Amino acid sequence: MKKPSFNHMFALATTMAMVAGSSTVYAQTQAQSAAAEKEVEEVVVTGFRQSVLNAIDAKRNSDTVIEAISADDIGGLPDVSIADSLSRLPGVTSVRTGGQASELNIRGMSGDFVFATMNGREQVSTSTGPIAGRKIEFDVYPSELISQAAVYKSPKASLIEGGVAGSIELTTVNPLNNTQDHSFNMGIRGSSNSRTSEVEDAIDLGHRFNASYQGKFADDTLGLAFGYAKLSAPSVANQYIGLQYNGRGNIDGDAGDEFISEGMEMQQRGGEEQRDSYLGTFVWAPSDTFTLKGDVFNTKADSEAFARGFRVKTLGSANSITNPIISDNSMIGGTVSGDGTTNFAVFTVNDNDSREAEVLSYGLNAEWKLDQWTVNADVSFSESDGDFQNGGTRALLYNDTSVVNPVRSPETITYKNNGLSPADFTANQNYTDLNRIALTEVGQWPFITHNEINAQKVDVKYEFESGFVTSVEAGIRNSSREYTGKRGQEGYGSEFGNHPSEFPIELTDDMVKVVKFGGDLKGMPNFLAIDFDEAVAAVEEARGRDWNPVANWANNWTMIQSGTVTEDVLAGYVMANFATEMGSTPVTGNLGVRVVESDQSSTGYLQIGAGAGEAIADERGVVSNDYVPNTLGQKYTDYLPSLNLNFQITEQDNIRFAAAKVMSRPPVSQLKSGAGSWIDGEDRFNAWGNTSPLLDPFYADQYDLSYEHYFADTEGAIVIALFRKDIESFIENITLRGVDFKELGFNVPDINPNTGNPLKPGGEYQTAYNNTKGGYIQGIELGYTQTFDFLPGIWSGLGVSSSYSYTESDVERINNLGGEEKDIGMPGLSPSNLSATLFYDYEGFSTRLNYRYREAFVANQVAVETQEVFYADESVVDYQASYEFDNGVELVFQVNNLTDEPSKTYFGTEAQTGSIQYFGRQYFFGVNYKM
Template identity: 40%
Template sequence: MELKRNVLALALASGLCFTAGINAMPTDTGANVAGAAATNGATSDQAAPAQQGDQTAKKDDKSKETQDQQLAKSLGAITVTGYNQGMEKAIDYQRYADTIQNVITAADIGGLPDQSIADALTRLPGVSAERIAGQASQINIRGLSGNFIQTTLNGREQPSTSGSNYIQFDQYPSELINMATVYKSSQASLVTGGVGGTIAMETANPLNAPKEQNLNIDARGSYNSQASDVAGAPSTGYRLSAAWQGKFLNDTLGVGLGVAQMYQPHVAEQFVGEASDGNLTKLPSGQYAYLTQGLQVQQNGGSERRTGEMATVVWKATDELQFGADAFYSKFKDSSFGYGFRTQNIYGGNATISNAVLGPYGTMTGGTVSGDGTTQFSNETTADNYTTNTSVFSGGLNMKWNHGPWHVNSDVSLSRASSDEINVDTTADPYNNLGTATPSLMAQSTTYQLAGRSLGTVSFANPGTYTNLSDMGLSRYGVYPYIYHDKMKAFRTDVKYDLPNSSWFSALEAGVYINNHTYNADREVYVYGSEWGTDKTAGLPLTIPSSAASVRCWKGDFASYPCFLQLNGAAILAAHGITANPVKDINKNSWSEIQSGSVDEQTRDLYFQADIDAQEVFGHELTGNVGMRYSHQKQYSDGLQQVGNGAGVPITDGNGYTSYDYAPLHVGKTYSDWLPSLNLAYHLTDDDQMRFSAAKVLARPPINKMLAGSGSWVSNGQYNVWGGTSPLLDPLRAFQWDLGYEHYFDDQSGMFSTGVFYKHIDSFIQDVTYNNYDFAAAGITVPTDPTTGQPYLNGEYQTSYNASGGSVKGLEMAFAKNHIFPGIWSGLGVQANFALTTSNVRNPNNLGGAEANLSLPGLSKRVASAAVFYDYGPFSARVSGNYRSKFASDTQMAVNNQMVTFAAETVYDFQASYAFTDQWRAVVQVLNISNQPTRTYFGSDPSQTGTIQYFGRTTYLGVEFKL
């Protein structure tokens, strides 16, 4: 894609109402700007030297070649430093782009100050992030979650460590990313997948480095203000990074290397209210109420370590031929442990309730609950292990050839990601006769009161019991590994032909894209004992040695909660001669086989695009592109179906148990789509332009929802299937359009933009239960009923399907300005963004008790960010704030993931630096200045607490060295 200026008026004048696509990996031509290519996913990040056009040409009759060089000239004119330089470069990329896009760019290699690229992205309009463990991770764009967003690195699709489609952006160190572009509109040359938008990250091209040798080294120590309150959480950490670029052989060979390491505390103190089962219960008082499962109070401690590495080699063999190779690798280990207590099983007739306090919709938010020991109600002591190891590799070979009007860009790549999460769930309860063959659960009582988005109150009738090793026994120890592997092998070639003599078009483009995508999910399990000691055959409650437990009490705002035992579950088992061995278990935990499986996707795409450059349309310049992309997709999944009655094939699990009740499945489908696109920019003046874009786009279904495995049961002569996934899902198709206006201030000092957008999404992936489902027609084998000799009758089918879609529409505004005042204040600048988004999509949800309609997951009606920065001589400073209003998400931390409403939040950050010499600079940075917690609640009732998590304030102090 070429970075020229674009226009809207022709769309209105000619009546074109096409649909659009974008390029995350553009053609790099001899006449084009290398810096322009960077905006489209190539590895170039700075403009090539501008070539002068015909000096005799009239001022208002620019040749196409000089039009293409405007970005290069503009970037070359930037002489400011620090935050002002980053802002002005980003504005120029946006100004001269064909598509509607926003850009963040480093002023130098290693120049982005954020913990990960996710933090940097939230500074852009309409972009927000979900904080996981206090860090920005999953990105939302224009009210759509990460499953609607395509992500590339150096033009290559990125695999995911999330177990689904969305990218966990905290995997990508900001020190190794030179620029990131968020494409809001689409064009035909863009890889499909960005219904919400496309995020194109890029590393630096060493041939574009300002000097022959460039080196940046950054070392920072950190301190977390919350860590001292959390068991097992260190309070200090560090960030180290080094980036080097060198040019050799008369600037024809460029080499770039980078490494970035982060070590920091994993810190969270959380108060958790749990969900309702949606059933009205009559209380002893005569009240009818929705009861909840329980509540939790927990400390999460541990550490996080991330190491990122990148390498780039670029060889310019001739003036026309260039070869490149680059690789990126990142590994992230989060060793997280949770300690505290969990009041469990208030609903279901397990507890006696008195003095109940009901919320506005009839859900119990407080009262006294008690159990006599004969029911499954208890104040469990919990010890959880959430240790996760993830890694991402992305690399490839690239060739660019430019000969006269012909330009060819070819790329072959391999990308893979893996995630290995060990979820260990340990529970202990107070018992009578502990250590004998007949232990029994003690009678217990809890009084609590939720306080909405503030911390509630909790007290136990006999708090000393829960720290007495003579009373407490380990009831259950469960290990649940989640292992994912995601791999992509891709090839693409783009061919471009310049049309210098055309009055309407500057170039014609065509390309092919091939991607083979393989996804594997593996589930394993090990369980000792049972909750509340109810199943004696699974193992009796175990006594706890003093070496495997220590008493912990709360501090700060949590100081009123009861003390608890910090347990070492593995050590407790070891003291009794037991070793956990998680494996696939087809006997007692058949879900470990059913939820394992693979998905294979094959993408075969072609596209054609014409770049528009018309000098005189109603007296003004019109630029942009129009194109068509053909996308062919094949998706198949392999898994196991539970057929029962010994009608399957022999399957032997990790325990050596062989079952004949399961049969292999190989199910899938193919589909093809024509995706037209249009992008136009109409230049009203040299500083004002209007934009219009329209496109048909699609995103593939979440890959974990396409697993084929399914379990079954038989009742009343009917065969029923559960699983919640389907390899027969259709993609998420959408039509979208944008209309916007942009004004750019003189001397590259800022810009103002505003625009509206509309997306109609045909369907969303939801869970559904079909009755009397025709299994045979769907290729699902129905076993034989031995009493009739015929297949069982069709029964329930619990699966995923394409539910009816809806619209997402909104307004975005952005403002940036520096050089507001003269003299010493000339380095003062401001940036502000605001987005308003609405949708008619509703998600019925009864986890709060009474049914409530939640919004589209990831959609905040209002998203805003603002920053004030100052650069003067050796001093730079920046303070920023990011706000998002409430939104729905299924990332509630509880026994199971739950769909909740996240309350509005504002996060403030600060950074300042002082350069003592040209080489040395001191840096201070404060993240989450106000210790903004994450707050959630159920349904539409803010009084019904979901999760309140405090992560602490993080302060960095360090130095940078630049050569």
């Protein structure tokens, strides 16, 4: 069926919107007056139903376009993390990492464009990798300790800048707002995964625990709150990963070449995720005119994971390919043979990944209310530490590993990619024979980050007693960020075992065990699980020195990709809030501008060569004279105007319109200044690095139009929202030519240290650059929420909350990982997304069934190297139920991923399998206690 175009949907929704509208102060006042005139029976509403009503109220009374969730939603039946809860909101989708929601996309834009705050304060990221540093990993925030969360889709001048896609505000409790003087909540539950039996050494059971206290003292002038949440969960997966189609050859005898895949991986994944989180809050309100609030939030997430099995590489270099299976001009199967002299090989791989991530945020806020003045002062600090350790072993098949110079064995495999279904794979060799399998490579590649922000801000508001302008707000904010990223490496041998000085290491019984594939990979050849620590010990013995995976000159990329980035930002704003009437239609809103002055710089190492640099020691104590410190940066000022209008057409019908200019800064790790270099034969200096502190932010002009109808005789709403973002540019890695490095600020010498000749300007610069043309992103969001309290008896507890979004974009991105060049469009954009929740709350029983559908989208997939692939359509179903007794005890049961939906990816076509990962169903059962 042909999909409707955005223009058609825009015209339809605009026509509908012209007969309804949006509300804030006027809508709330008139709705309350109307409700007061009705005689209704007072009903106490609890559970998920109450959270739905709270979300509707938050949306109805907001002065911007938002989506919200409340404590009843999060705390009543808590998800594993806040990411799961937010991913059910209209226009918000998640990317599953290891089966769990982590990165959040908003309106088709990836996590790089999503800004996050906690209690109004900017949060730093724990993400690691060469291009990371701002993307928030929401899975480190436990849902049990977050009382509210809101997704701001349209900004206002008083909000901190940073989200082209949108901003997510997380809020912790204010104990003075608690309905009880003292309250205590505790919960404990066990967990299991349906696929642990399929993965050798997988952890069978996990658990979750949370406890919190809120208290009010001194005649409700002092409030204290404390919270703790712990998660220990098994992580399992069976996965098949196809590699990019980077080879070509005429393998079927017909005219023309076919594209050949690099290879494939068959792996078992297992491990454990652990998270400990703490919350502390105090509020002191000695009078109606002064409030002092301080809070601290700390979360630490640790994970240990392994991925082991086979990796087949460089199919195109095999000696022969017979019985090829061709689809869409690509080889997706056949029999491949090599004699051991080429780079075609079947590796036994054992990867061990450990990740430690910690976030610490704290702040102090003071508010004074003096007649018509409100003054708010806030100081805050947020820091994160990330330690990602990736280590692994590679083993190859030899004729005899006991000889002095072992010779690689011939190998033959037969495989067939079955699109988005499990592949077929067989091998003619035994890969568990210790007399023929030996270690050819042992390596470890750590990435360590530290990220911190110090911020101070003052906001002032003056409220007028009458007139068109109801109040004026102004404020100033200063923040200082420092980011440090350190790479490291330690290795022995080489991938194909032909290192000139280091030879394969024989495996012994105490280093390995034989493992069978289970589940959907059952029947594939057995393999050896190799203990990484034992392999490292063997390398230390062979070399006679300790294993030391740090930044070093022997692997100069580790020094070049290490560095520090600083950002100093001074922002000020002024905003007018107004309320008036257009004819008989009440209109409220705000108009403002935010001015942002940014100063970004980085210090790293620039390669000069030939001993012409400074004496710089690496982390092993080795000194090099080929490099100099390189400090680069730039300053810029941005003006970000915003307008929000709310029209109350009737008591139940509202229209919103918003327009703004927004910005997102580049990934902070992409601002590093380190670079390698070479000098060509014409005495021109050239540099490479793919990072640059000269990058500009992402900018977009955005527009929102929404229609909201709130039911009069029952609880619920229908919402239609249109949006458009015009994005100026994106960052890409390119080669600039004719560059004068001195003019850019590089610490480049005047003389070629190799020849003594003067260096000429006009070299090449391989770097990240704001070069890719931008484009639009536009779409429509539909929402329908209703409680069926008008039904008789027990049926009155039914309700439904659902949303659908359609998004399109003209952003072009060219990818050739499937062989032929193809426009893959905007990363993270799913054209169609659907979320539907059927819920039931009656007396002490509460249950809900949630269905989430996401159409295919483009994102990175980590294999041997990062690959940009299509993620196939996926549908995830979660079920939760609870029963609360009169004594405060509540039994809870949850199933996440009820249908065991795998994650599937592909390259240019679905026949070119990218990956198939089965994460299993996750079960939780436990008890909560409230008093």
